[in-house]
Amino acid sequence: MSEWVGERVLVTGGASFIGSHLTEDLVAAGADVRVVDDLSSGITENLAAVRDEIGLIEGNLKRWEVADRATENVDTVFHLAADHGGRGYISNYPANCATNMALDNIVFEAAAKNGVDRITFASSACTYPTDIQQERRRLREDMVSFDERGGAYADEVYGWAKLMGERSLKAYHEQYGIDASSVRIFTAYGPRENETHAIVALMAKAYARQDPFQIWGDGEQTRNFTYVKDITRALRLAAENIADATPVNAGISDYITINEVAESIFERLGWRPDSIDHLTDKPVGVRHRAADTSRAEDLLGWEPEYTLQEGIDNTLDWYVNNRDRTYVEENLETLLHER
Template identity: 25%
Template sequence: MKNILVTGGAGFIGSNFIHYMLEQEEDVSLLINLDLLTYAGNLENLKDIENDTRYRFIKGDIRDKALVENLFQQYDFDTVVHFAAESHVDRSIVEPEIFLTTNIVGTQTLLDAAKRHWKLEPGNKYSREYRQGVRYLQVSTDEVYGALGKTGMFTERTPLSPNSPYSASKASADMVVRAYHETYGMPVNITRCSNNYGPYQFPEKLIPLMIHNACHDLALPVYGDGMQIRDWLHVKDHCSAIHTVLTKGKIGEVYNIGGNNEKANLEIVRLILAELGKPESLITYVKDRPGHDRRYAIDNAKITAQLGWKPLYTFEDGIHETIQWYLGHTDWVERITSGDYQNYYRNMYDKAEPLA
């Protein structure tokens, strides 16, 4: 039976992963959710499992060395799945410092605690032996690879070339994880996913933002010409891929996780409007953000061939299900889009310069 530390478990992907693990994995003895509950962390995402005896929430910062150390001592984790991160590119352009400290220093704090508790001879710098069955999984992003041209796909061998403070912080964290494996023999994996969508996503991201605005007949802000292309991955497929890496992945390896669904932003916006029966006149083109990558695409051949994972959702089924989820959870959306989020929204979009 496993004791699992999930960081950032009150966020979008983390909360979906906790649901997945408690529903699908019989080998969970205890799952601790460590989350600071910043603007995107929401315990409402986990209301239906808060009384599960295998689950426990702890509010705290991954940069807090004393807290992280105490958690490892108290709960004797054998698995760490690290989601916690500042993750929105727009925010990183405005406030890069919080991204660098949370995403890099926070990762190093977790690695140090895991190394101290898992290493058989923690005082021996030459020892590379660890407890049987322990594993640290770093959840990263395809944005660390930079941007693609009109053709080609990111593979695990693609050089890292981040273009925003956010992606630079994630690439740096990935390199720290790799270094702990190479230097100390830490049993790690890194996963790099494409754009996620699905239930519980904070409404600053493209799909929930457009659904929310369209439902309220508000302008739908589209950067540039809207032809930025992303590979879209349903969050449930992402969760199943992470679980596959935890159970089957080779220690030290990186695995790309993609949904095989390349779509331009404008195509998605129009699809949402069509499903909701709203006019395309709601689309408002605004000045493109600095350093906006034009295209991402993930080659997931490695995880498919070596570990037997593949995405189950088509984009058409996934986006329909996602729209219906948001329509059925308008109370959740309305609570999320109040207060601080409204201030952020106005700062980001109301001041954006419309394109001629």
């Protein structure tokens, strides 16, 4: 029997890309699921498959009364709600991302007040020091430290906010005894993701037949693109297996270039542009990023199950089936920059 049967679970940001997949997984495992979302980037259509089986609160978790109501009579909180987007968004809207620090602490405080047993926090690879990501060096959780001077050097305001979220959650564990875990998500992608993120942005450009095709940077920057169902499995396993706020990576250990992803998308669509423009003046973030997954394997028994090609095929099939090409063509610039 699944340990989630009958468990009262709150998913914050549950109408979002990752949150909606997690909600579906928890419903399938027998949990009694409630979602809270302000629908600033999430959409209720993402929850269509389980809408009749969950509770849904629409509201902003930076308001105490919303967080208090959402966390009442809940055993487990998966905290995914955040103001975020792809590289263009977090570079252009740092103040928006900074509000995540307030949001996280209000959710944690409300959960503590209402006697929640455990909290799993959706953290980010942006918590890692940027200076060690200019070369190919797999990121280990202990490369971030709260105990050493200079032990933290996060990626933009968004990364600092996620890092403070981890530290705040550990403080709530220490003071209130709440079981806690943080999952550092590495470049998630999959169906329902929006066009501000790298893989879906490339899909949108290819679907719109953009030519010359634009790639930010020289395209040789790497990421460890991790399929959404691998991410949601890691979140559930972290809740099940970690209680002391130990952070754990959820990512793949492969270095995949943006150019390689673009070529895979062209091949899947059966189309390729006549020329490619590499826009070296655009924000691209760190040069290389991939995860050391040793801790996830040891503590969770987790490793990725989806190959990049399987993930791209699933995601592109979803995109083509759910997006009108003319709409994408006419609104491409807005789609790429607004969450």
